[in-house]
Amino acid sequence: MEDFILELKRAVIEGEDDLAQEIARRALDGGLHPTAVYQAIVNGIQEVGELWKRGQYFHSDVIMSAEAFWASAAVIEPYLSGTETGGIGKYVIGTVAGDVHNLGKMMVVTMLRVSGFEVIDLGEDVPGITFIEKVKELKPDILGLGCYMTTTMLEIGNIIKSLNDNGLRDSVKVMIGGVPVSQQFADEVGADAWGKDAIDASEKAKGIMGVI
């Protein structure tokens, strides 16, 4: 059984999505506790994060590992209760209207999940009104707004203004991210935090929840 755990972790680190999924399935069929199986892929992706931080992994490596993580998570999650995957807090995330870039968001979602957040991904090209409705409906701790073009980044200010206008701003922390934005832009539009990359975003989100 220990072999399954190590093999699964290695498959995630090496970005072998098909293999990771197969091992996860075999581990569950073999009677391993789902929490232990899930922890193996979390450990794997966390090690990938460390390799990335140390400059030993390039984006192509990280993306393949994220794919392996999600492929195996899809097999494991039906056996888990919500607490194993979302104990820290609720995080609603999406890419703003006019913007369909999803690569950076996928990496952020991955790091948030392994950090213990329940993540609700609204997807890409999300109209401003949808963010407002989802904040009302889901009452997240944090709203994450992503943009990847200098024209779509302007939409972020509009969404934060709408949160204010709807009396929701004090109920949710707002984080922003994406290639064109900066801490200064976050300050200008009144966001609570800027995540410069997926690792930074997950660390700041944990900071907001008071778990660092």
Place this chain on the structure above:
Amino acid sequence: MTELPHVPVYTLMHDHVMVLTGVPAQKYHHDAKTLVDTTVEVAEYYRTDTWVAHLDNYNIEAEALGARMVYGEHSEPAIDFRDPLIKEPGDLLKLNTPDFYHDGRLLYALECFRLMKDKKKGRRSGTFCGPFSLAVALRSYPLLIKDIRKRPEFVRDLLTFCVDDVIIPYLRVQKEYSGVTSSGGVNAWASIPNLSPAEVKEWALPCSLLTTEKAREFGIEARSLVADYCEERLENFDAGVLHQAFDLQVASAGKPLLDLIMGRWQDYPLQPVLDYTAKYREQGIRVPVRIAINARVLRDGPVDRIVGLVKRFIDTFAREHELTISMHPPADTNPDHIHAAVAAVHTFGQKPVRENLDEIEFTPPRRESFTEWQKTRRAITE
């Protein structure tokens, strides 16, 4: 272009032009005359040195081949990577060379290049999507990376298609229709760390070289950059990897030439660049270096920081390299920042470049708003 008396400033500012001039996104991305006229007008306002028709370069060929696009109300079009054109490797066989006069917005792009070359200071150049980035545009980045690892033969077929069936025929039409003599390939997907240096060498470099070689046969200088070094995590800056990136850039250009475009050059140390060019300088070769003022710095300012950065770049490179300073201002950049940057380059970069730039007095220009400038200009011309 005639030799300028100062370090040249090169701008790539289509998002900024659209927002500054208030042209609706749909019109801007479909009407070539509007794009060219507004680009030239804004370039004149900022007094930049050369004008190039920059459009949404990553989209044009993929859209013409049938890639699904998202047109934002206020933003540039984007390929919908959630639904890539090549969903399965077999889909490649369904694709054919586009009709350059009818498919997608190819004619719009060709018109942009044609109109721009007729403008005073306009370059006779076009643009295209570099082969590796075009492969990403058709397949999406995660799927293409997976293909590289699991289906390398398919990736080779895809890159061959991109070069032989799309880019080369497109470059021929750029020459015939638009009269361009050179064309620059955008290729951000082939940058580091999007790919490792080894991946760039194996997958992005050969198809870029092939494009250059084939285009030269019919008289176009076509080069698509590979291995722009843009590590965002400053703590991961690695001079060794940077030098590998430079080796790949030099191989791609066929001569010593360095592009420092997307990285955090306001924060990276510059000495590793000098270390790399030392071997050329010892032979008396002035290596062309194109370095960008980071887009976020240009947007966020303040002016003093931008001017300081320009001065540092010029002080480090201008005396022993062929320096060009590049600017890619984001959509809502404060025009004062761009005016200051252009004026700083023209002042500190006056040739011959002084030994001590601190001896040069510089005050950022006080300029009228774009609207006021337009009114004055129209009053004069009318």
